[in-house]
Amino acid sequence: MIPTVSATGPGHTERIAVFASGSGSNAERIIRHFAQHPTVQVTLLVCNKPEAGVRAKAAAAGIPELLIERGRFLSGDAYLPELKAAGISFLVLAGFLWKVPAALIEAYPRRIVNIHPALLPRFGGKGMWGAHVHQAVLEAGETESGITIHYVDEHYDHGDHIFQARCPVLPGDSPDTLAARVLALEHRHFAEVVERVVLGSEGVSG
Numbered sequence: 001m002i003p004t005v006s007a008t009g010p011g012h013t014e015r016i017a018v019f020a021s022g023s024g025s026n027a028e029r030i031i032r033h034f035a036q037h038p039t040v041q042v043t044l045l046v047c048n049k050p051e052a053g054v055r056a057k058a059a060a061a062g063i064p065e066l067l068i069e070r071g072r073f074l075s076g077d078a079y080l081p082e083l084k085a086a087g088i089s090f091l092v093l094a095g096f097l098w099k100v101p102a103a104l105i106e107a108y109p110r111r112i113v114n115i116h117p118a119l120l121p122r123f124g125g126k127g128m129w130g131a132h133v134h135q136a137v138l139e140a141g142e143t144e145s146g147i148t149i150h151y152v153d154e155h156y157d158h159g160d161h162i163f164q165a166r167c168p169v170l171p172g173d174s175p176d177t178l179a180a181r182v183l184a185l186e187h188r189h190f191a192e193v194v195e196r197v198v199l200g201s202e203g204v205s206g
């Protein structure tokens with residue numbers, strides 16, 4: 001049983017920062033999931049790619065953004081002052097492509113989660129993002145794939161698993177067709193798993 005973060009007390013609001021680098025379909029669903037929630041809110045988008053489509057999705061939802069630069073994030077204060085000033089209590093990585101540095105890991109112990117588009121521990125690590133993951137799964141001849149939602153530690157895709165869900169790999173699958181099937185699992189499960197972790201409910205499992 002994976003211990004989860006402490007439950008929120010009455011009147012306490014958990015403020016989530018979503019970190020994303022791409023189109024933001026997961027970020028958008030997480031924002032919508034918590035839009036009317038009484039004690040959990042997405043209050044910040046953190047993005048490292050000015051061209052990322054997630055920025056427009058967050059703006060349309062009225063979510064403030066923080067655009068970050070590689071040097072300060074990876075080797076400086078990791079924008080921790082801005083996160084603390086915004087009252088951020090939980091970080092959700094939704095297609096974020098930089099390694100979260102130790103400064104944030106230490107500031108947010110067991111309060112950073114990531115979604116990976118494969119069944120870890122296989123098909124993870126440096127270079128394993130987006131279509132690269134699905135290409136590797138296909139090249140390995142796997143008959144199933146899926147998603148892993150996990151706590152974030154200082155290594156890529158290494159933290160304790162919180163949740164996994166599976167889908168078939170079908171004959172003739174391309175990286176794109178497999179990606180679409182895996183993304184549907186992400187859209188089905190990620191926000192609900194985040195809510196259970198943030199609210200501290202036990203028994204989060206696949």
Ligand SMILES: Nc1nc2c(c(=O)[nH]1)N[C@@H](CN(C=O)c1ccc(C(=O)N[C@@H](CCC(=O)O)C(=O)O)cc1)CN2
Binds near residue numbers: 098099117126128158
């Ligand atoms: N400390 C951690 N940081 C991050 C984790 C993590 O588990 N621990 N997960 C990643 C998300 N991710 C897989 O789920 C992942 C993202 C990116 C890479 C990667 O190889 N990135 C490239 C850079 C790509 C770019 O800048 O466009 C690299 O590091 O060379 C691997 C896994 C988020 N952060």
Ligand SMILES: NCC(=O)N[C@@H]1O[C@H](COP(=O)([O-])[O-])[C@@H](O)[C@H]1O
Binds near residue numbers: 026116130
């Ligand atoms: N290893 C990290 C990684 O590959 N993350 C993946 O990036 C995509 C982001 O899609 P989105 O921008 O539409 O949410 C998602 O499929 C997510 O699993």
